[in-house]
Amino acid sequence: MWTIIEKEFFDDLLNQRFLAGILVSVVLTVGAIALQTSEYAKQLEEYRESSATHENFLDSIGPENFFLLTPLPLIPPEPLSLLANGLRIEYLSNDFDENFLPGLFPVMDLVFIVSIIMSLLALLFSHDSICGEKERGTLRLIVSNSVPRSRLILCKWLGGTASIMLPFLISCLLGLIYISISPSLQLHLTDLAAFVLVVIASLSLISLFYLLGLMVSAMTVNSSTSALTCIFLWVLIVFVVPNLGPYLAAQVAPVESIAMLNQLRSQGQQEKDRQELQKRLDQISDKYETEYGQMFTEYQTWTYEEKMARSGMQAPESPLRSMGLKYRKEIRDRRDEFYQAQRDKLEMLAAQIKIESQKQSWLARNLAAVSPFTDYLYLATEFAGTGVQGREYASRQIESFVKVFVDYVQTLLKRSGLGESVGLDQLKNLKLDLSGRPRFEYKPQPLAERVELVLPYWAVILLFNVLFFVGAFVGFLRYDVR
Amino acid sequence: MLTTLMKKEIQHNLYGFKFQVIMLLTLLLVFSSVYVMYNDYSQRTRAYEIQLPDIANTSSLLKPSPLAIFDRGLDMELCSLYETHRDFGILSISNQKDFSSELFRLFNTPDLFYVTWIILSLGALLFSFNLVTAEKEDGTLRQMLASSVARSKLVAGKWTGGLICLVLPFTLAFMVSVTAVSLAPDVQFGVQDYLRLALFLIASLLYLGFFFSLGLLVSAASRSSAAALSISLLLWVTLVFVLPGLGNIAAGKLVAVPSYNRYVVQVRQAEMAERRASSEYESSGKKKDFNLREHDPERDAQVSDYRVRLARLISLSRDLIRLTPAGAYAFLAGDLSNTGVQEMLNLQRSILAYRDFSLGLPRTPSGRVSGEYPAFTYQRLSPGHVLVNGGLLNFALLLLQTTVVFAASYVLFLRYDAR
Numbered sequence: 001m002w003t004i005i006e007k008e009f010f011d012d013l014l015n016q017r018f019l020a021g022i023l024v025s026v027v028l029t030v031g032a033i034a035l036q037t038s039e040y041a042k043q044l045e046e047y048r049e050s051s052a053t054h055e056n057f058l059d060s061i062g063p064e065n066f067f068l069l070t071p072l073p074l075i076p077p078e079p080l081s082l083l084a085n086g087l088r089i090e091y092l093s094n095d096f097d098e099n100f101l102p103g104l105f106p107v108m109d110l111v112f113i114v115s116i117i118m119s120l121l122a123l124l125f126s127h128d129s130i131c132g133e134k135e136r137g138t139l140r141l142i143v144s145n146s147v148p149r150s151r152l153i154l155c156k157w158l159g160g161t162a163s164i165m166l167p168f169l170i171s172c173l174l175g176l177i178y179i180s181i182s183p184s185l186q187l188h189l190t191d192l193a194a195f196v197l198v199v200i201a202s203l204s205l206i207s208l209f210y211l212l213g214l215m216v217s218a219m220t221v222n223s224s225t226s227a228l229t230c231i232f233l234w235v236l237i238v239f240v241v242p243n244l245g246p247y248l249a250a251q252v253a254p255v256e257s258i259a260m261l262n263q264l265r266s267q268g269q270q271e272k273d274r275q276e277l278q279k280r281l282d283q284i285s286d287k288y289e290t291e292y293g294q295m296f297t298e299y300q301t302w303t304y305e306e307k308m309a310r311s312g313m314q315a316p317e318s319p320l321r322s323m324g325l326k327y328r329k330e331i332r333d334r335r336d337e338f339y340q341a342q343r344d345k346l347e348m349l350a351a352q353i354k355i356e357s358q359k360q361s362w363l364a365r366n367l368a369a370v371s372p373f374t375d376y377l378y379l380a381t382e383f384a385g386t387g388v389q390g391r392e393y394a395s396r397q398i399e400s401f402v403k404v405f406v407d408y409v410q411t412l413l414k415r416s417g418l419g420e421s422v423g424l425d426q427l428k429n430l431k432l433d434l435s436g437r438p439r440f441e442y443k444p445q446p447l448a449e450r451v452e453l454v455l456p457y458w459a460v461i462l463l464f465n466v467l468f469f470v471g472a473f474v475g476f477l478r479y480d481v482r
Numbered sequence: 483m484l485t486t487l488m489k490k491e492i493q494h495n496l497y498g499f500k501f502q503v504i505m506l507l508t509l510l511l512v513f514s515s516v517y518v519m520y521n522d523y524s525q526r527t528r529a530y531e532i533q534l535p536d537i538a539n540t541s542s543l544l545k546p547s548p549l550a551i552f553d554r555g556l557d558m559e560l561c562s563l564y565e566t567h568r569d570f571g572i573l574s575i576s577n578q579k580d581f582s583s584e585l586f587r588l589f590n591t592p593d594l595f596y597v598t599w600i601i602l603s604l605g606a607l608l609f610s611f612n613l614v615t616a617e618k619e620d621g622t623l624r625q626m627l628a629s630s631v632a633r634s635k636l637v638a639g640k641w642t643g644g645l646i647c648l649v650l651p652f653t654l655a656f657m658v659s660v661t662a663v664s665l666a667p668d669v670q671f672g673v674q675d676y677l678r679l680a681l682f683l684i685a686s687l688l689y690l691g692f693f694f695s696l697g698l699l700v701s702a703a704s705r706s707s708a709a710a711l712s713i714s715l716l717l718w719v720t721l722v723f724v725l726p727g728l729g730n731i732a733a734g735k736l737v738a739v740p741s742y743n744r745y746v747v748q749v750r751q752a753e754m755a756e757r758r759a760s761s762e763y764e765s766s767g768k769k770k771d772f773n774l775r776e777h778d779p780e781r782d783a784q785v786s787d788y789r790v791r792l793a794r795l796i797s798l799s800r801d802l803i804r805l806t807p808a809g810a811y812a813f814l815a816g817d818l819s820n821t822g823v824q825e826m827l828n829l830q831r832s833i834l835a836y837r838d839f840s841l842g843l844p845r846t847p848s849g850r851v852s853g854e855y856p857a858f859t860y861q862r863l864s865p866g867h868v869l870v871n872g873g874l875l876n877f878a879l880l881l882l883q884t885t886v887v888f889a890a891s892y893v894l895f896l897r898y899d900a901r
Contacts, residue, residue, distance in 0.1 A: 016709070017708075017712055020712060020716070024716060028724070035731060045741070046741040049741055050741070050747045053747050054747055057747075072747065086588065087587055087588065096564065096830065096833075097745065097788065097789065097792065099739070099792060099795060099796060100556060100559060100796075100823075100826060101730060101796055101799045101800065101803075101823065102730045102799075104555070104556070104812060104816075104823075105726040105727055105729075105730060105803070105809075105812070106723050106726075106727060107727065108723070108724065108727045108728075112723070116719060116723065117719055120715055120719070124711070124712055124715065128708070223708070224500075224612070224616070224707060225499055227711055228499065228500055228503050228608065229503070231604070231608060232503050232507060235507065235601055235604065239590075239600060239601055240511065240514075240592075240601075242589055243589045243590045243591070243592040243596070244514060244515075244518055244592045245589075246585060246586055246589055247518045247519075247521075247522060247586075247591075247592060248518060250522070250525075250586075251518070251521045251522070251525070254525055269536040271538065272536070361585055364585050364586075365585060368589065377588060381588070387588075388585050388588065
């Protein structure tokens with residue numbers, strides 16, 4: 001058995017294809033890792049700069065502009081995004097000033113290299129491993145020996161995948177060496193573990209495509225038919241199913257309420273709301289006008305400061321003061337009530353959207369997962385922390401930080417008395433101590449959790465491996481070697 | 483003689499397994515992609531119609547382009563809501579994203595452009611990579627050359643015959659889907675749209691022609707079909723994926739643009755300060771004259787510097803990328819469908835011009851515009867404009883690349899060793 005594996009391995013190794021394959025794989029993998037490392041360094045620099053800018057800005061805030069006290073939870077770039085760019089999460093996003101060109105073209109990362117180049121190479125290596133031998137006449141000779149066919153096909157798989165995995169592993173190792181000597185990137189132990197996991201996932205995908213080629217090869221008579229069939233299946237797996245799947249899901253389970261939410265948030269709607277609120281406030285004014293007559297009309301003509309000063313100067317039980325207080329309270333209550341209703345409406349819609357889009361997302365994710373390429377994409381991006389679920393994890397952290405920050409600001413306002421209406425001159429005497437403000441510290445999702453999330457997808461890849469192997473096995477057992 | 487050769491080539495192809503596979507793939511992909519993208523377009527149009535009545539007339543919300551069914555390109559970005567905040571001095575521009583689409587960003591849009599760009603280009607290459615080598619391997623090449631057929635005629639016949647077989651199913655599928663879409667209830671095509679679609683078809687055929695010729699070149703340059711297959715796939719990966727990506731990276735190295743994140747942080751800080759200051763004044767009832775123009779010249783300079791550099795980066799990337807056939811075709815298809823880079827840049831320019839225009843309007847002391855506020859309007863680019871501003875250049879580049887590759891394969895075949 002060892003001899004056959006050895007024969008398969010060296011057969012490939014001495015082939016011109018192997019030379020080309022190893023060259024392409026090493027150059028592209030190392031090149032892509034080098035490029036992505038410099039990209040990562042740039043992103044990290046930007047992240048540090050932006051966070052520092054914001055923190056400095058917060059430090060400069062005084063009582064007169066306390067309302068600028070806002071959180072800015074920026075997520076640092078994931079170190080392993082250089083293997084799988086995946087998704088990036090931006091707390092701030094202003095598409096208007098973003099460079100949109102790179103998004104139009106494919107990204108060169110390890111995921112791309114494995115799913116497009118290594119998978120094609122694997123197919124190229126295996127598509128003629130049985131029918132090619134038949135064409136050359138060597139298959140008859142082998143079968144005429146006392147080696148059972150089952151062992152032969154197993155050895156073909158082992159030897160063949162070894163000869164394609166070897167250059168890949170070498171290039172990954174070179175990439176890792178490059179990463180570890182580049183000063184901008186420091187890999188921790190978890191990152192290293194994740195790196196290894198990405199490589200193992202890549203190997204399982206490469207083996208899958210090798211087996212696909214082997215299976216097709218065991219079912220076809222000549223190598224050109226086999227090559228075409230392989231590429232056809234490859235196109236289906238890599239391009240058609242993954243890209244059509246999510247769109248079909250989106251059409252089966254549409255999220256209609258997003259447009260409605262945008263409608264509620266739009267400026268036009270805000271203008272309408274403002275008018276509606278004004279109408280209600282006017283009703284209160286009318287009520288007061290009929291009740292208090294001249295006094296109220298006069299009161300209304302004063303400016304804000306005058307109102308504060310004049311009604312404040314009156315004796316506690318004077319009718320002007322009590323009317324002013326009552327009126328202002330009623331206005332405030334009505335306004336609060338109105339905005340609360342608005343917020344409730346938005347929240348309800350947002351909750352509805354969340355449910356709808358979760359349903360859609362689930363369907364889209366799993367419909368696309370029929371293709372092993374998609375499963376691999378999920379594996380690699382989740383291991384790298386740039387997958388859909390990893391990003392959701394990060395978003396939750398952002399959300400809870402924003403809540404903590406808002407609470408902090410609220411208590412700060414209450415404690416310092418800034419929240420009440422105070423005159424501008426009073427503000428200047430206040431002191432604001434912001435040293436205890438919450439600072440955002442991003443904690444990446446634990447690796448074990450990430451692995452757990454994607455295990456089902458890994459299982460699909462392995463299942464396909466088994467299926468294709470069985471296919472190749474059965475096909476070869478029944479193969480007409482003449 | 484040429485006709486006989488062509489006929490032979492066509493008949494040979496029609497009965498072949500390769501033709502069946504590629505035709506099946508073409509029909510399957512074109513129809514399913516148009517079906518899916520039509521639904522996507524209807525959904526987006528519905529969403530647009532829900533939002534439209536409540537959009538402030540100063541905001542930009544474009545109706546999805548029906549041509550996005552064939553090439554969605556940047557249509558999602560074009561059709562998102564850009565609000566120019568009118569009350570405040572800076573008139574900042576914000577836009578709202580559809581946040582449920584996170585997952586979709588992992589995948590590509592399966593529109594007809596993508597199908598042609600990535601998949602059918604591979605199909606074209608596979609169609610022709612063994613046109614010469616297979617005949618050599620079958621031994622028919624020798625026989626043909628032994629008769630009095632000129633090599634030049636032979637290669638011309640192979641090229642035309644093969645290309646017809648490749649292009650015919652695609653053209654038919656394209657026309658059928660255009661007809662189906664134009665009959666669909668949600669879509670109304672104008673004359674200009676048909677013109678755009680015709681140009682789109684021509685661009686796609688040119689692009690497929692390039693890859694077909696490239697396959698012929700590879701075939702004429704290699705001795706065995708197996709070698710030709712490996713080389714073809716390598717070339718395809720390089721031309722479609724690697725080179726366009728490198729164009730972006732190279733441009734990024736050549737033009738330095740300030741950090742986007744820091745830029746956004748700074749702009750946001752300044753905007754918030756101004757907006758809150760202005761609303762504080764309004765709510766306190768205190769009247770203050772806002773000098774809108776000269777609010778913060780430093781930040782204005784920063785913003786315009788950033789935008790100038792970004793524009794330079796984008797135009798350099800575009801010039802580098804369009805040197806590759808995949809790049810030229812991508813830009814051409816996008817621009818012709820009103821969803822491309824030109825359209826995006828034009829919309830951005832219009833929004834900025836509108837902002838500058840509204841800054842000059844007479845205002846009340848509180849900063850609000852006195853009198854009627856003119857609405858923002860936008861017209862998508864006409865095909866003529868697209869062609870003059872880079873479209874023709876992209877066409878010329880595609881044509882040139884195809885011609886060069888065909889000429890090379892012609893020369894190589896003349897010198898081909900048929901033994």
